[in-house]
Amino acid sequence: QKEVEQNSGPLSVPEGAIASLNCTYSDRVSQSFFWYRQYSGKSPELIMSIYSNGDKEDGRFTAQLNKASQYVSLLIRDSQPSDSATYLCAVNMASQNRDDKIIFGKGTRLHILP
Amino acid sequence: ETGVTQTPRHLVMGMTNKKSLKCEQHLGHNAMYWYKQSAKKPLELMFVYSLEERVENNSVPSRFSPECPNSSHLFLHLHTLQPEDSALYLCASSQDLGTGNTEAFFGQGTRLTVV
Numbered sequence: 001q002k003e004v005e006q007n008s009g010p011l012s013v014p015e016g017a018i019a020s021l022n023c024t025y026s027d028r029v030s031q032s033f034f035w036y037r038q039y040s041g042k043s044p045e046l047i048m049s050i051y052s053n054g055d056k057e058d059g060r061f062t063a064q065l066n067k068a069s070q071y072v073s074l075l076i077r078d079s080q081p082s083d084s085a086t087y088l089c090a091v092n093m094a095s096q097n098r099d100d101k102i103i104f105g106k107g108t109r110l111h112i113l114p
Numbered sequence: 115e116t117g118v119t120q121t122p123r124h125l126v127m128g129m130t131n132k133k134s135l136k137c138e139q140h141l142g143h144n145a146m147y148w149y150k151q152s153a154k155k156p157l158e159l160m161f162v163y164s165l166e167e168r169v170e171n172n173s174v175p176s177r178f179s180p181e182c183p184n185s186s187h188l189f190l191h192l193h194t195l196q197p198e199d200s201a202l203y204l205c206a207s208s209q210d211l212g213t214g215n216t217e218a219f220f221g222q223g224t225r226l227t228v229v
Contacts, residue, residue, distance in 0.1 A: 004156070032216055043204055043220040044157070088157070092216050101170065102147070102208075102218055104157035 004091050006105035014113050019076040021108050023089030026070070032092035033065055035074045037085045038107065044088055048074060079112045086110070117141040120205050120221035127195065128229055135190040135224050137205030144210045146188040147218065148180060151202040163188060164210070195228045202226070 003026045013019040021035075032051055036044035050056045050063040050072065062075040072091075076083055086107040093101050117140045127133050139146065148160040162170035163182040177199075179191040188205055202225050206218040 034217065043202075043223045046217055046219060049217050090218075101159060101162075102216060103159065104149075106154075106156045 004105035006108050009109040012111045019079045021074040023072045025091045027093040030091045033072045034090040036088040039085045081112045084112045118221035124225045126227045132193040137188040139207040143207040145208045147206040149204040200227045
């Protein structure tokens with residue numbers, strides 16, 4: 001069973017601190033990895049994508065990928081109350097023949113403490 | 115606004131009703147998806163279409179019937195649903211399949227309640 005695992009939280013982080021969100025996945029051939037943010041009652045919003053090992057930075061967000069460990073993380077620097085949401089890790093668990101399956105984790109609830 | 119529009123936003127239907135959910139994308143994408151999101155469960159992939167051809171059906175009950183008349187429109191036809199089918203139904207689109215560039219963009223969803 002191909003899976004994406006996340007700690008459901010809630011993860012409470014003081015305002016201004018770094019929030020660290022983690023995700024592991026089961027399928028070694030996975031190529032594409034995504035982080036979505038979902039506010040309560042809203043649809044998921046793509047905030048980061050990463051395709052190769054290492055770090056990718058975009059503003060206050062940094063995605064980290066380690067394919068050998070099958071691990072992907074999201075760091076949020078200078079956390080703001082508006083960052084409070086559920087963060088969904090998503091993994092494309094297919095290769096080249098049009099059978100892409102974007103599988104989502106259950107999400108981690110992040111709460112930024114003012 | 116992501117360029118993916120779903121209607122209706124809310125739907126209440128009886129178990130004997132027939133209704134349809136509509137999704138339209140204005141992004142020029144070739145792939146479209148239906149996901150189901152229930153409370154305390156991960157997003158569940160239901161159907162994937164690429165260039166109007168269904169390429170994935172994750173063993174979804176036949177009371178859910180998808181239709182993709184062209185690459186910009188996707189429907190989900192519903193009939194004889196059960197109360198446990200109440201959920202948020204999300205449509206998404208991506209540029210293509212099999213290229214690795216599969217960033218998916220979601221519509222606002224349809225909140226479905228089956229009574």
